[in-house]
Amino acid sequence: MTETASYDPVPDLAKLLCTAQRQPSPLGGLTVPLERLREALDLPWLPYPDEAEAALRKALAPGASGGEDPEPGTAGWLHDQLSSQPRDRKIIMARDAEGNGYSPLAGIEEGMYSATSTWSGEIYGTPEDVAAEPGEWTPAPDDAERVIVLGPVN
Secondary structure, three states, X not given: OOOOOOOOOHHHHHHHHHHHHHOOHHHHXXXXXXXXXXXXXXXXXXXXXXXXXXXXXXXXXXXXXXXXXXXXXXXXXHHHHHOOOOOOOOOEEEOXXXXXXXXXXXXXXXXXXXXXXXXXXXXXXOHHHXXXXXXXXXXXXXXXXXXXXEEEOO
């Protein structure tokens, strides 16, 4: 039995990027997405496929978006953890680190977090919330940072 090599899309994508830069009309609806890809990867104008392929490989290498993996507990870290999961996979939250209970994720919102210890803190409304609904929100202390708050069903 012979093994088949897996397909490497980078050379073909490099050729498409170069073609889109020189002759946008033959690619029709692909021109705008390819240009957005080039901009998102911060690639210069690349007229030659070999240059485009080298630049794509560098931009797509692990850790290329800043050289280091995101810090655990940040939006970048969570994004990396979830990016390989099916979009319809449910998210369940643990009540605590020991797994003493679980609840499905019910919502997400932005807030201001002020730590009261290394494992706990308080959430306050964002400055925009406080301004939009005076009296409804307590302004956050000066040490608070803007965060994403995930809320469980129960």
